[in-house]
Amino acid sequence: MRDDAWLYPIVEIVHIVGIALLVGAAAMFDLRLLGFGRTLPVQALARHLLPWSWVGLLLIVPSGLLMFTTQPELLDNGVFLLKLALIAVAGVNAFVFHAGPWRVAGDWPQTPPARARLHAVLSLLLWIAVIACGRLLAYV
Template sequence: MSLYDLCEAIEATAVSAALRESLWLFPVIESVHLVGLAILGGSLLMVDLRLMGAGLNRQSIAAVEHGARRWFLGALLLMLVTGSLLGISEAVKLYDRPAFFVKMIALATALVLTFTVRRALIARNSSGGPAAFAIGAASLSTWLLVAVAGRWIGFS
């Protein structure tokens, strides 16, 4: 079975049909997805700007990350669920969109960076420095690519 065949099979499910045929369901899910994006973006900005030395300098990096963690994880879960539902509703369309594949690669990269390199740096570094700045900038850039590629899907 090819990836295209899998996309067709996903679109043939009752859930996909219900999402596509409902007048209000897709827009509501997309709106919730965007709320998740705002929360995720805010929590990322707080931590990554602190890593870069650009905010909340009176608190350690670990303290800022600890305060933002619940918001980040909740928003990430919300976005993964709503994004999956949005993807199920138009799987064949997404198959033909290069921006979707850019988004998925950027998302995988951002998740690995966030949960490995960034987390390890925060666990051992409370003051910042060049490595913290570089990781914060890389994190912000990668997550921004996820968001821009997501928006680009509608135009490609």
């Protein structure tokens, strides 16, 4: 990838599009859990957004791995390691949400329970931090 003037930028664009899809879908869902767009049924919104987040993930993982292959020295970069840790925590947060409060989402009142809202706040903060770390990599 280092020898081609266009390959790395194309892979980076694919990565950014994946981030937009994954984080955009997650953010829209999280904001709904936090009370925005109350007229949208939570489960219907999830059915619409979840496939987009999977598409985003399918773009992010291979493109991220390809970019990493050009800079393995990132393993010595604290910001990169923090980014990976934050991604792992965001994944655990999503898993715990789906294994916990989401299992009874059909029984939720108009406002999701506090535990679901806590997961939404964590999700938003974690993904913002992941994006910030990704951008900081260009400067540290």
